[in-house]
Amino acid sequence: MASLKKKQGSSYKGGGFVIAAVALFLVLTINSLMLLITYQKTSSIFTTTSKEMNLINSANGQLVAANTEVLEIVAGIGNMDGHINAITAMFEGIREKLDNYEKIEGHDEMALRRFRYARAFIEAYDEKLLTYQIRLNASRNSRDEEADKFLAQIPYIYQEEIAPLQLNASEMMVASISIGAASANKRTAESIRFVYFIVSILAVVLVLGEIAILLVARYTRRSIDEIDRKNAQFAEASSKLMRSREKMEDISTLNILTGLKNRYALEQDIGSRLADSQFNIAVFDLDGFRQINDMYGYDFGDEYLSQIAERLRNEFGAFCDLYNIAGNEFCAVFNREVSDTQAIHYVEGICNAMASPYTIFNLTVQLTVSASTYHYVAGDCLNLNSLLVKMDGALRYVKRQGGGRIQEVMNI
Amino acid sequence: METVRRKHLNRLFAGVIALSSVCVMTGCGPRNAASQRPAAYGAKIVVIGAASGEQFWDSVQNGTKEAAEEFGYEVIYRNAKSNNDIDGQIQLVHEAIDLGAKAIVIAPNDPIKLDEVLQEAADKGIVVGTIDTNVDTENENYNGFVTYHIGSANASGGQIAARQAINFLQSATDKAAIIGHSEASVTAQQSVNAFRGQLTGLANQQAALAAAEAAKKAAAEAAAKAQQENGGEGAPAGTNGPNDAQQGGAPQGGAPQDAGQEGGAPQGEGQQGGAPQGGAPQGEGQQGGAPQGGAQEGVNPVLTVLYCNDDIDIAKAQALELLENSNVKVIYTTSAHATRGVCEAVDEMEMTGKVAVIGFNADDSEMNYIKSGTLTGTIIQNPYNIGYLGVFYAGRCINNERVSANVDTGITYVNKNNLKNAEIQLMLDPSGYVKEHWKDVK
Numbered sequence: 001m002a003s004l005k006k007k008q009g010s011s012y013k014g015g016g017f018v019i020a021a022v023a024l025f026l027v028l029t030i031n032s033l034m035l036l037i038t039y040q041k042t043s044s045i046f047t048t049t050s051k052e053m054n055l056i057n058s059a060n061g062q063l064v065a066a067n068t069e070v071l072e073i074v075a076g077i078g079n080m081d082g083h084i085n086a087i088t089a090m091f092e093g094i095r096e097k098l099d100n101y102e103k104i105e106g107h108d109e110m111a112l113r114r115f116r117y118a119r120a121f122i123e124a125y126d127e128k129l130l131t132y133q134i135r136l137n138a139s140r141n142s143r144d145e146e147a148d149k150f151l152a153q154i155p156y157i158y159q160e161e162i163a164p165l166q167l168n169a170s171e172m173m174v175a176s177i178s179i180g181a182a183s184a185n186k187r188t189a190e191s192i193r194f195v196y197f198i199v200s201i202l203a204v205v206l207v208l209g210e211i212a213i214l215l216v217a218r219y220t221r222r223s224i225d226e227i228d229r230k231n232a233q234f235a236e237a238s239s240k241l242m243r244s245r246e247k248m249e250d251i252s253t254l255n256i257l258t259g260l261k262n263r264y265a266l267e268q269d270i271g272s273r274l275a276d277s278q279f280n281i282a283v284f285d286l287d288g289f290r291q292i293n294d295m296y297g298y299d300f301g302d303e304y305l306s307q308i309a310e311r312l313r314n315e316f317g318a319f320c321d322l323y324n325i326a327g328n329e330f331c332a333v334f335n336r337e338v339s340d341t342q343a344i345h346y347v348e349g350i351c352n353a354m355a356s357p358y359t360i361f362n363l364t365v366q367l368t369v370s371a372s373t374y375h376y377v378a379g380d381c382l383n384l385n386s387l388l389v390k391m392d393g394a395l396r397y398v399k400r401q402g403g404g405r406i407q408e409v410m411n412i
Numbered sequence: 413m414e415t416v417r418r419k420h421l422n423r424l425f426a427g428v429i430a431l432s433s434v435c436v437m438t439g440c441g442p443r444n445a446a447s448q449r450p451a452a453y454g455a456k457i458v459v460i461g462a463a464s465g466e467q468f469w470d471s472v473q474n475g476t477k478e479a480a481e482e483f484g485y486e487v488i489y490r491n492a493k494s495n496n497d498i499d500g501q502i503q504l505v506h507e508a509i510d511l512g513a514k515a516i517v518i519a520p521n522d523p524i525k526l527d528e529v530l531q532e533a534a535d536k537g538i539v540v541g542t543i544d545t546n547v548d549t550e551n552e553n554y555n556g557f558v559t560y561h562i563g564s565a566n567a568s569g570g571q572i573a574a575r576q577a578i579n580f581l582q583s584a585t586d587k588a589a590i591i592g593h594s595e596a597s598v599t600a601q602q603s604v605n606a607f608r609g610q611l612t613g614l615a616n617q618q619a620a621l622a623a624a625e626a627a628k629k630a631a632a633e634a635a636a637k638a639q640q641e642n643g644g645e646g647a648p649a650g651t652n653g654p655n656d657a658q659q660g661g662a663p664q665g666g667a668p669q670d671a672g673q674e675g676g677a678p679q680g681e682g683q684q685g686g687a688p689q690g691g692a693p694q695g696e697g698q699q700g701g702a703p704q705g706g707a708q709e710g711v712n713p714v715l716t717v718l719y720c721n722d723d724i725d726i727a728k729a730q731a732l733e734l735l736e737n738s739n740v741k742v743i744y745t746t747s748a749h750a751t752r753g754v755c756e757a758v759d760e761m762e763m764t765g766k767v768a769v770i771g772f773n774a775d776d777s778e779m780n781y782i783k784s785g786t787l788t789g790t791i792i793q794n795p796y797n798i799g800y801l802g803v804f805y806a807g808r809c810i811n812n813e814r815v816s817a818n819v820d821t822g823i824t825y826v827n828k829n830n831l832k833n834a835e836i837q838l839m840l841d842p843s844g845y846v847k848e849h850w851k852d853v854k
């Protein structure tokens with residue numbers, strides 16, 4: 001039992017570590033999932049950002065190239081048609097890239113705002129160039145005084161109307177690129193911060209969980225130990241109780257003075273046999289024993305009875321169960337193997353043994369013994385009392401006759 | 413004993429796994445997300461404007477504010493009391509240094525007097541940038557403490573104004589007057605000198621063309637007369653007269669010689685005036701130029717240059733005096749206050765349409781005068797972008813990025829005809845324009 005409990009206790013302790021391992025596995029799994037999600041999120045940010053940056057950088061590159069073409073027109077360098085065609089193509093490309101940039105979702109608010117400023121200047125710049133491109137073509141074709149005047153004014157037109165738009169468009173574009181780059185870094189950093197946040201929470205949960213499991217396991221182990229200790233105490237107490245009970249049972253069925261079984265034990269032993277068994281039983285009584293008690297005291301009488309019991313147990317214990325059913329009254333229930341004749345023989349032997357002289361406290365005493373024997377046949381008596389009444393009747397008869405002899409109880 | 417040892421090993425194993433996972437989970441990746449931020453992130457940038465209570469500087473401030481929002485800088489914006497408040501600006505620079513600014517962006521009200529304090533800031537590792545106006549970088553004591561300058565070329569403004577003004581000078585007797593906002597102001601001086609030089613050159617060129625035309629006409633008449641007298645024989649001698657006249661008839665004296673405030677080749681602007689030389693204008697360098705060499709006399713279209721100390725009432729009084737007592741057909745002003753004073757005078761004299769007023773900068777008042785016709789036109793800068801780029805460049809410098817030393821944000825001319833054009837609205841109020849066209853922009 002104790003071993004079983006110990007086994008159960010040790011199994012539970014191992015369970016704590018299993019739970020810890022499962023928790024650890026779950027946390028690591030969640031962590032891995034989080035990292036995967038974050039990787040995908042970061043990857044998406046990188047893709048979007050790189051798309052944004054490519055478009056805006058490319059648009060800016062074309063804007064710079066267009067600016068160069070415009071300056072060459074103003075300076076009168078190179079082929080005019082070539083410049084105009086190049087500018088037209090570049091602005092078509094810029095417009096396309098700006099449109100594509102707008103189509104991307106999830107722009108940073110600040111980057112988009114600066115992009116809009118850049119776009120506003122670029123569109124105004126484009127429109128202004130278109131206006132003057134038409135006039136330039138017309139002037140180049142006509143070459144009249146008005147056209148010459150216009151051509152001569154080109155540097156001033158550039159200074160007053162084109163340069164401000166050109167310059168601000170470029171600067172706003174550069175600012176937009178810077179904000180876009182900063183925004184990409186910011187979004188990436190936010191993503192990483194998010195990972196740190198989640199992972200930190202998981203880590204804290206993990207550590208706290210492990211600590212909690214260890215504490216619970218320790219507490220449980222202590223509780224189990226306490227229960228084991230209580231169980232041991234209980235088992236010990238139970239054992240003691242059993243022993244006390246057995247002792248009490250012994251005390252209740254034994255005559256403390258002589259060590260022989262008492263009348264209660266007799267009833268237990270043969271009470272249930274009365275209805276269906278036959279056996280030989282005899283009752284013995286020391287004649288005049290009361291006078292011994294009165295003359296030498298109860299201690300003397302008790303020692304006298306004790307020695308008689310000891311002798312009977314030694315000499316006849318193998319053939320019968322011996323009882324001390326009352327003060328100086330003994331009873332012998334013979335074994336099944338003992339025949340009726342042998343029983344008579346043993347009764348006489350017991351009488352002789354009891355009637356022998358005994359030395360008690362250096363004083364020798366000897367009393368005669370009256371006895372009654374009964375060859376009991378199944379169903380003769382309803383209970384032990386009626387049996388003993390019969391036997392006591394026979395014994396009283398012998399006593400009345402002067403004692404010192406054996407009287408057989410007759411079957412009815 | 414074996415059980416106890418196994419128990420300890422189990423604990424140790426669990427502890428190691430837990431700690432390892434914590435280390436793995438918290439230790440991987442970049443050490444610090446904040447480390448990806450540029451150095452300028454959160455940096456304190458102090459912007460010091462030239463004057464309080466002017467819409468120009470309100471727009472500059474708006475630009476600095478949006479740049480701060482977009483790049484994550486801490487911008488502290490301060491204005492001097494007025495364009496003449498030099499001591500106030502020195503005090504503000506000291507305060508900026510004490511505040512621990514990483515950059516100071518300033519519109520210096522004096523080209524030299526702020527050198528010492530700005531040098532002190534630069535010596536402490538503070539980025540110094542200038543907007544709108546600059547310190548005198550030609551000064552022998554200047555050692556390059558200004559990292560960048562963002563602004564419009566005031567001289568270009570003067571030139572553009574002059575090219576508009578010439579259209580209102582129909583004869584040599586028609587004059588232009590200039591009312592500058594401050595004689596001490598660098599911007600005023602640059603603008604005034606450029607206007608005067610450009611206008612003088614154009615007037616002389618116009619006079620030369622007129623003279624050539626007249627000479628050509630006279631030669632033609634002389635030829636016709638000679639033909640009549642000679643009975644139509646042969647070509648008259650001197651038929652090349654017009655060519656001679658055209659080549660030599662232009663005033664050859666270049667700048668007028670009546671020195672003083674008026675006339676003369678503008679000093680400090682290089683050679684200015686005259687016809688454009690082709691190609692892109694050269695800014696502060698050789699601009700047009702009066703006809704080179706030759707005759708000693710030329711046209712001087714500029715009657716006078718006055719300064720109003722950026723006071724509306726003084727400007728008005730000066731304009732009233734000019735309108736009452738001279739043949740001034742054009743008045744050029746170099747600030748919003750000066751423009752307003754002149755417009756009030758023109759209205760008071762009921763001379764709208766009879767005198768052209770060309771202003772510099774634009775606030776609501778100037779826009780209303782353009783709409784009413786009192787103000788013929790005005791030179792506008794892009795104050796929003798000046799402020800925005802001033803802070804943007806400051807951040808780039810703090811991040812140790814290379815930037816242009818000088819950024820011209822452009823200047824243009826606005827009048828009643830182009831007032832509503834997109835490019836003008838963008839220059840006047842880019843923030844309002846963008847927000848009107850894209851409702852999602854905040």
